[in-house]
Amino acid sequence: MIARKLVRPLAVASVAALLSGCISLLPESDPVQLYRFEGRLESAGAAAPASSSFGVLLPDSGFVQASSGDRILTINGPEAAYIADARWVAPAETLFQEAVERAFDANPGPARLVARGGLQQSDLTLRLDVRRFEANYDNGLRSPPEILVRVQASLVARADRAVLGDRAFEVRVRADDNRVSEIVEAFDEATAGVLGQLVDWTNRTAPPGG
Template sequence: MYRFGTTAPTASKGPPGALFGVLKAPTVFTRPAAGDRILTTSPGGEAAYVAGARWIAPASVQFDEALSRAFDGDPGRARLIGRGEVAKAQMVLRLEVRTFEATYGGDPKAAPEVVVQVRGVLSRTGDRALVGDQVFEAKVRAADNRVGAIVAAFDQANAKVIGDIVGWINAAGAGLPAE
């Protein structure tokens, strides 16, 4: 069993100031990639799972845990607020993980490229105005066509996308007053 989310995203350098809260709506994951199996795709639209390899928890759960750790470790102003927490959120974040797979090119024995693509939608809570809508993507070629190398590529691609999301939110909230 394998895990991702161990590579720390690059910390953003947000502007100094008071913290602002971001309520994260439940993350939407594509169904084939959301579970605990490692998804691969090949030319022609063929999809398969890596035989005998599983994530230690569903990919959707690990993604959310990695995102929470990234916000906790980031020096920027944005802080995630979980459902039920007694804190006021100034923004709402919706994430849709569109692609989370290892993609093989023409040679099925060659190392695959891991692709992580996430659409983020950020809106203000007060007036529900759209603050931003952006697609984040990372592609990382696995060092080898072995499960360990493929998992390491997932970890790197995921860390890149999550780091970009955290930086984007910190930049979007730069003008927000503290509440």
């Protein structure tokens, strides 16, 4: 069973955050294992690039606060906790943003992300709000958890700010085992599932006049 630490009150969490910056000064501390998720989609194969593309601006995604940092959030009924001695290699919101960018870059569809400074080259703005990003111990702490990733997305036309689409994407993946490595793999699979749906939906939402 995975060792887990209860989520502390905000004041205690703030102190812990300060101490984490000094970990190199505490050689007696147990090492923390770092993990990452990429949400990498399978190759599109020989699909030809779209003949007509449109630019999509991607601002920084919103992210539920409890999951946005580098700790791996778990839920057990009314209790929330973080997996002990395990961290994401970077804040989850950063890893997720990078995964979204890779997903669009790898897809041959018409939607093309533009640089953040390229507002004039964009036809649409894609706004994302990650509302759930957690491991749910719905069958008890001794059983593999179910990973839940839920994202609310909206596409807004740059010309008149009209909302062209608004949709929620949700994927649940059961970890193969109650071990951190398998839980991380399930996070990766769930993220890839959400991104696959998101990219496909964006490709099918053409800008006005497109």
